[in-house]
Amino acid sequence: MELSSSTNVSTTLCPTLTTNVSRVTREPYVNRLAHLDEGLYDDFYTLWIALVVINTLIFMVGIVLNSLALYIFCFRTKPKTTSVIYTINLAITDLLVNLSLPTRIILYYSGGKCLNCSYVHIFSYFVNMYCSILFLTSICVDRYLAIVQVEASRRWRSPNVAKVACVCIWLFAVVVTYSFLTCCLTRLFALTVFEFFLPLVIIVVFTVRIVCALANPGLMQQSRERRRRAVQLLTTVLVIFTICFTPFHVRQVLVYFHPELPHHVVAYHITVTLSSLNSCLDPVVYCFVTNNFQSTMRGFFRKAEAEQSSGDIVSMQKSSKGSGIVTGIAHSMMLMNLATPQQEQVPA
Structure with missing residues (x-):
């Protein structure tokens, strides 16, 4: 009796709190996120300005890096191995993240009114x-x-299997994310578990397994360089997960x-901006997926330097050629001036 009476008293004393908690729990999560932009503009104006600048920089850098990565992997990389297929899809997702940033910048600019x-x-x-988390x-x-x-995975590491896996990842991300964002807050924990914590556990376990295998080269037939690159790739992904997600x-x-x-x-807003930074850090992962990415990037920079150098040489040649013409004209005029007085001294 005492317990029930105390419960009734607490409910009676705090009806507003109980109603608010219940409303927040049942409210679709996407509505709560939409109204957070208003609170940022109204209460934290300095942070609002900083986020506008940071997101603009992330947008510009990410567009350049991921567009270049897509060009390299789609048109300059052959054959299309499983790693390359997953990386192409990762670059597409990062590019789409960058393309969504102007909408966020507009939101910041409008003070969350749109x-x-x-x-x-x-x-x-x-x-x-x-999608970026799942492709990583x-x-x-x-x-x-x-x-x-190596031997056990030959059947699963084929381009066709990778393409099917990529399609499944896209469909899974769209359906699951939409269903949870339009639902109430009580299901948010399941989204976080299945689309973040489970992938994080997989990455940590596989990183530890490869590091242990690297410590015992007798258990593996691959070269030390290949194993080292694999550890670098997994470590880079783990760092990106820790910092961004x-x-x-x-x-x-x-x-x-x-x-x-x-x-x-x-x-x-701070954590969302950190997760956007992932689109600028993923190109570091590309460097460990294939050597072609690094060599092509170096080729682009060398070509740019060569074109700049050749342009300087051509301009120097043109200027030297032009100065030679001017010098020749000046020399001819001097000869003509010297010849004219001598002709005047000759009798008619």
Whole structure:
């Protein structure tokens, strides 16, 4: 009796709090995210300006790097191995993340008033972020199979299997992200587990397995250089996960357990910007997928330097040629001036 009476008293004393918590729990998560842009502009104006500048820089750098990466992997890389197929899809997702940033910049500029823009941005951004996570995981799994499970993985490491896996990843990310964003906050934890923590565990386990195999070269037939590159790739992916994706998903978990978390507006925008930075860091992963990416990048820079040098040489040649013509004309005029007085001295 005492317990029930105390429960009734607490419910009676705090009806507003209970109603608010219930409303927040049942409200679609995409609506909560859409209104966070308003809170940023109204309460944290300095941070709002900084985020506009940072997102603009991420947009410009990411567009250049990922467009160049797509060109290299699509037109300058043969054959299209499983690693290259996964990397092409990763570059596409990163490029789409960059293309979603102007919508976020417009949101910041409007002070969060454009809710339709916010819905479009949130959906496209979340889909591409989770596609990026899953494709990074696929690259790590592929490297693990290629280095550690060579014989057992020959059937699974074919281009056709990689293409089917990529299609499944796109469909899974679109359907799952849409279903959870349009649902209430109570299902947010499942999205975080299946699309972040599970891939993170896979990457950590495979990284440890390859490092252990590298410590015992007698267990492997591959060259030390190939194994070293595999460790570098997995370590790079792990670092990107830690820097870019972990803060955002830690915040997601905290919001799940504490819906009325203080200062969650600041935490949301900072962690989302960190996750956007992934689109500029993934080109580091490309360097370890294939040697062709590094060699082609060096070729581009050398070609640019060669064109600049040849342009300087041509301009110097033109200037020297022009100066030679001027000198010749001046010399002829001097001869003519010298000859004229001598002709005047000759009698008619």
